[in-house]
Amino acid sequence: xxNKEIEDYMDEYSSKEDKLLHQLYRETQIKxxxxxMVSGKQQGLFLEMISRMIKPLNILEIGTxxxxxxxxxxxxxxxxxxxxxxxxxxxxxxxxxxxxKLSGLQDKIDFRIGNALEIIPQLDMKFDLVFIDADKEQYIxxxxxxxxxxxxxxxxxxxxxxxxxxxxxxxxxxxxxxxADKETKGIVAFNKHVKKDKRVEKVIIPIxxxxxxxxxx
Numbered sequence: 001x002x003n004k005e006i007e008d009y010m011d012e013y014s015s016k017e018d019k020l021l022h023q024l025y026r027e028t029q030i031k032x033x034x035x036x037m038v039s040g041k042q043q044g045l046f047l048e049m050i051s052r053m054i055k056p057l058n059i060l061e062i063g064t065x066x067x068x069x070x071x072x073x074x075x076x077x078x079x080x081x082x083x084x085x086x087x088x089x090x091x092x093x094x095x096x097x098x099x100x101k102l103s104g105l106q107d108k109i110d111f112r113i114g115n116a117l118e119i120i121p122q123l124d125m126k127f128d129l130v131f132i133d134a135d136k137e138q139y140i141x142x143x144x145x146x147x148x149x150x151x152x153x154x155x156x157x158x159x160x161x162x163x164x165x166x167x168x169x170x171x172x173x174x175x176x177x178x179x180a181d182k183e184t185k186g187i188v189a190f191n192k193h194v195k196k197d198k199r200v201e202k203v204i205i206p207i208x209x210x211x212x213x214x215x216x217x
Contacts, residue, residue, distance in 0.1 A: 002206075007042070010042055011041060011042070014041070014042065014045055015045055017041040017044070017045075020071075020099070020102055020103060021041075021044060021068060021071065021072070022041075024038075024066060024067065024068055024071075024099045025038055025040060025041070025068060027066075027095075028065075028066045028068070031095070032065075032066065032095075037065050037133075038065060038066055038068050039068045039069040039072070039208075040068070040208070042207060042208060043069070043159075043207055043208045043211070044068055044069060044072040045072070046205075046207055046211070047069050047072045047073050047131065047157070048072040048073065048075050048076060050073075050076075050129070050155070050157065050213075051072070051073040051074075051075065051076025051077070051129060052075065052076035053076075054076065054128055054129055054155060055076060055077075055078055056076065056077060056078065056081060056127070056128035056129040056154075057077070057078050057080070057081045057082075057128055058077075058081060058082050058083075058084070058125055058126065058127045058128060058129075059073050059074070059077065059081070059082070059083040059084070059127060059128070059129045059130070059131070060083075060084050060085075060086075060120070060123075060127045060129070060130045060131070060146060060149065061073065061083060061084070061085035061086065061130075061131045061133075062086055062116045062120075062130070062131065062132045062133065062134045062142050062146070063086070063087060063116075063131075063132070063133035063134030063135075063159075064085040064086065064087035064092055064096050064111065065087065065089075065092060065096070065133070066092060066095050066096050066099070067085075067092075067095070067096030067097075067099045067100055068099075069131060069133065070083055070085045070096070070100070070109060070111075071099065071100065071103045071105060073129065073131060074103075074105045074108050074109055075105070077108055081108060082108060082109075082110055082125075083108055083109050083110065084110045084112065084123065084125075084127075085109060085110070085111050085112070086112045086113075086114065086116040086119050086120070086134075087111075087112075087113060087134075088113070088114060088115055088116070088134075088135075089113075090113055092113075093111070093113050096111065097111060116134060116142060116145075117138065117141055117142070117145065120142075120145040120146070120149065121145065121148075123149060125149070126149055126150070126151045126154075127146070127149050127150055127151065127154060128150075128151055128153075128154045128155070129154060129155050129156075129157070130146040130149075130150060130154070130155070130156045130157070131156075131157045131159070132146065132156065132157070132158045132159065133158075133159040133160065135186075136160065136163070136183040136184075136186040136187050136190075137182055137183060137185075137186035138186070139158065139186055139187065139189075139190035140186075140189060140190050140193050143156065143158070143190065143193070143194070147199065147216065150216050151216070152216055152217070153215065153216065154215070154216050155213060155214065155215050155216075156200075156212075156213075156214040156216070157211055157212070157213060157214070158190065158194070158211065158212040158214065159208075159209065159210075159211055160187060160209045160210060161187060161190070161191055161204055161209075161210040161211065161212045162204070162206065162209055162210025163183070163184055163187045163209065163210070164209060166181065166184040166187075167184065167187055167188055167191065170184050170185060170188045191212070194212060194214060199216060199217055200214045200215060200216055200217060201214070201215045201217065202214045202215070
């Protein structure tokens with residue numbers, strides 16, 4: 001959502017990217033079909049900073065991908081804390097699992113492969129921080145399940161809520177179809193859902209593709 005020149009300036013005046021995470025980022029660019037899904041330096045530092053401020057006992061991540069965001073958030077866990085991260089793509093198990101071990105945080109990370117909509121209700125624990133970054137059409141479902149597991153005063157971070165600016169014109173037809181983008185519709189519906197939710201306070205931060213910070217009252 002910002003131009004390359006501004007991004008470069010932000011990088012210059014932010015903390016340096018961890019060498020292991022830089023390696024993870026580069027390997028993601030080379031070996032995955034949708035490398036833009038990786039959090040990257042600025043968003044990764046943001047997630048780490050939020051986690052360190054909250055000092056969560058438990059974190060739930062919906063959408064692991066290659067593990068970048070999970071590693072960053074796990075750095076802020078309390079002693080004895082746990083990050084439960086879920087991804088439906090079996091191909092990510094080896095990739096992300098390798099970097100979880102290399103990070104030295106593997107004992108704090110519970111990596112599960114499967115459908116988050118089925119796994120979350122089975123989790124017998126509460127969370128202080130939730131990061132939603134998975135199927136955009138299912139965001140509302142993820143959100144409602146996460147709210148049930150979120151402690152009062154806990155936070156949900158929802159990624160891609162500006163969706164490359166498509167949220168401004170959700171009715172616009174795509175070049176490949178005469179229908180509007182289903183993922184865009186999912187994000188727009190989610191944003192409206194959160195706006196109306198009286199159980200929370202919320203603010204959208206225009207970092208990368210937009211992140212909504214949501215606090216449960």
